[in-house]
Amino acid sequence: MNARDDILLTVEDLDIEVSGKSIVEGASFSVAKGEVVAIVGESGAGKSMTAMAIPHLLPPGATRRGSIRFDGDELLEVSDAGMRRYRGAEIACVYQEPMTALNPLHTVGDFLTEAIRSHATGARGGQRRPQELLDLVGLGGYDDLLRRYPHQLSGGQRQRIMAAGAVAWEPKLLIADEPTTALDVTTQRNLLAMFRELVEREKMSMIFVTHDMGVVADIADSVVVMRNGKVVETGDVYSIFARPAHEYTRSLLSAARALHTSEADAASPAAAGAPEKPATPAGTGAVDPPVLEVRDLVVEYRRTGLRRRRTEESRRAAVRDANLTVARGETLGIVGESGSGKSTIARSILGLTPATSGSVSIAGVDMVGLRGRDRRRALSRLGVVFQDPTSSLDPSLPLWRVVTEPLWRSGKVRDARELRRRAEELLVDVDLDPAWIVRRRHELSGGQRQRVAIARAISHRPDVLIADEPTSALDVTVQVKVLDLLARLQREHGFACIFISHDLYVVSTISDRVLVMKDGQVVETGPTDEVIHNPENEYTRTLLGAIPVPDPVVQRGRRELAGAQ
Structure with a gap:
């Protein structure tokens, strides 16, 4: 972790219970200014609950104990009403499924304008600010985007719009909860690049919640590994991937590497645990007729909107x-x-x-x-x-x-x-x-x-x-x-x-x-x-290059190569 005098957020001995059931127990980690910390683990590990405890966004019936210090303030002592001055303005969130967070009856312009006004203390903003936010997240080239509705956007565009709203007030901490899950690999790569640029340009810190070790290798400076509600290991991304200390971390890396290991590398330790590829049956191809x-x-x-005209354009x-x-x-x-x-x-x-x-x-x-x-x-x-x-x-x-x-x-x-x-x-x-x-x-x-x-x-x-x-x-x-x-x-x-x-x-x-x-x-x-x-086709090579591999050294090399081209 970074030097203690540069810490923005410190979580110590955090316990979370929901309806009397323990969800998180004794979680401790810190986030430095300008740092990206990935919280990783399987479903049910408690990573999203830990992240959402910071801005007081836990479900009804949840209780917290311990300490969450943000920029010198103890957030567990702040009332829900008092948290309004932190949410959006200083701590912002991007969620896994943007369709549940975007109002289907509001345009992109409406959403961004509301994000700007929600924390305004006076006459601030204007017609240019939503467009500036689109430029910030790489959507400035769409002339009509502010007039579109969520259903008229792709999954990647919706996630970028969510990010634009989240950074409208230049927060100090951005929490991204599984924002790339189930997106295709090229859309995921572009979103990860956008998040890295936002952190650098806006001088933010970031907590990135994910179960994908390839994504961790691509975006994180430090890693918090959680299992069954407990933090089992923390460290900088290079140390975690090169020398994981906990058996659970090793199992996560082994599984991730198994999915990204070619047959040429099948004998390497990284291939341990890879699914056994079924042998092609004798006779497949020209001899056996296809089923x-x-x-x-x-x-x-x-x-849509062209009625029943059976024309080539319709x-x-x-x-x-x-x-x-x-x-x-x-x-x-x-x-x-x-x-x-x-x-x-x-x-x-x-x-x-x-x-x-x-x-x-x-x-x-x-x-x-x-x-x-x-x-x-x-x-x-x-x-x-x-x-x-x-x-x-x-x-x-x-x-x-x-x-x-x-x-x-x-x-x-x-x-x-x-x-x-x-x-x-x-x-x-x-x-x-x-x-x-x-x-x-x-x-x-x-x-x-x-x-x-x-x-x-x-x-x-x-x-x-x-x-x-x-x-x-x-x-x-x-x-x-x-x-x-x-x-x-x-x-x-x-x-x-x-x-x-x-x-x-x-x-x-x-x-x-x-x-x-x-x-x-x-x-x-x-x-x-x-x-x-x-691969013979350039598009196939693009797909292969877009997949984040669970190796931060390789991912850094990829980014440097892409930047040099």
């Missing part, structure tokens, strides 16, 4: 002339930024989004034009795992009903006792306790919910499993376990798999072949090793 084949797929959406192509095949036992990875069309392909295969033209064949049966029983029979060959298991699992049903739903709906099994027996087998398949069949969604962690979603997807023994960003919102250690689970299940059951992600390194751990998409088109495809180690 799934997509040919010349085009998916168009009608532009339609937007989300996917253009896409081709892919996948054989039994093979995994095809599809990668690209948000909006590249990768999930649209998955939705077309699943019959959720109609194709404008082209064909989708499952086991030789063309899905286009099928109706009724024939269509249901063809779709029963597919299983799907979505990105967010919380929204895809029915909260009102016990797990035995959730995981056997495909069996029940298909009519294969109707007897309740048999469904419960099958549910127990499926939970064992995904390494969960079979006694949990009576539990419900809210009783599970994020990783456990995703395992339940996988159990449901394979319950009817599909020929093809489509996994759409199944690990992007999970902790790195949980990601490795879920990827390893998918690889094991594929070896045991032999299904073909389409694995969709925005992270090429994650795809490389599980895929035999990779298909790269940009703006609705396939720009590169080939065996995974070739695409990762010798």
Whole structure:
């Protein structure tokens, strides 16, 4: 940590309880002026609670003990009313999901004007100030941005708008709580660069909460590692990554490095714990016919506000002339930024989004034009795992009903006792306790919910499993376990798999072949090793370069190289 006479924030022996349950116990760390401190740990570690305790933004029923000294003031002695002079003006926050923080009925200009006026003590601000804030966060080139609403912005733009509002009054401390989670890698890279520039330009300190060790390596000066509500290790970023003292820190780094280690480095210590990549089955390719084949797929959406005119200008192509095949036992990875069309392909295969033209064949049966029983029979060959298991699992049903739903709906099994027996087998398949069949969604962690979603997807023994960003919102250690689970299940059951992600390194751990998409088109495809180690397309190289690796020395070298170009 930095010298004690340069400290802006000191947290000592902080305890947090919510409704009598201990969430954080004895947390201590400090933040120097101009320093970026990353608080890292898995879900439930207490990192967000610790950060939100500083500006008094804990949930109802929460109590705090200990000390939080900010610029010489003891914040635990300040009333909630008194905290108003600190929030925004001296301590500002950027949250994980900007759509929940931005008012959908207010324009960007309204939001920024309110952020400016909320702490004004007199006539201050004006028409230029919101535009200056847009310039500050790199959005000054959009002439109409102040008139747009949140739903008209991309995820990265919304997060930049949140940052613009947060720094409107030049706060001394910016708290960013998982601001890049689930964003594609290029958007994440640009946001991290923006945060670094804001800290330097505005001379702020920053607390950056994350579970991504690559992000920590990219942005942090110091690191606070939390587990089960306790701080287990602190130190400067280089020491933490080079010589982690605590076993938990070593496990986080091992899992992160496993996802960013090429096969050429598979023998190195960094590869320990990497998911076992499924072997491509004998006969895959020209000998075995593909179990799934997509040919010349085009998916168009009608532009809003143009009524029903069927003109070329009234339609937007989300996917253009896409081709892919996948054989039994093979995994095809599809990668690209948000909006590249990768999930649209998955939705077309699943019959959720109609194709404008082209064909989708499952086991030789063309899905286009099928109706009724024939269509249901063809779709029963597919299983799907979505990105967010919380929204895809029915909260009102016990797990035995959730995981056997495909069996029940298909009519294969109707007897309740048999469904419960099958549910127990499926939970064992995904390494969960079979006694949990009576539990419900809210009783599970994020990783456990995703395992339940996988159990449901394979319950009817599909020929093809489509996994759409199944690990992007999970902790790195949980990601490795879920990827390893998918690889094991594929070896045991032999299904073909389409694995969709925005992270090429994650795809490389599980895929035999990779298909790269940009703006609705396939720009590169080939065996995974070739695409990762010798990418032909400039966009593929950009994706690879945008992924933060868990090594602060490498990340600093990348930034210096980018600055020199």
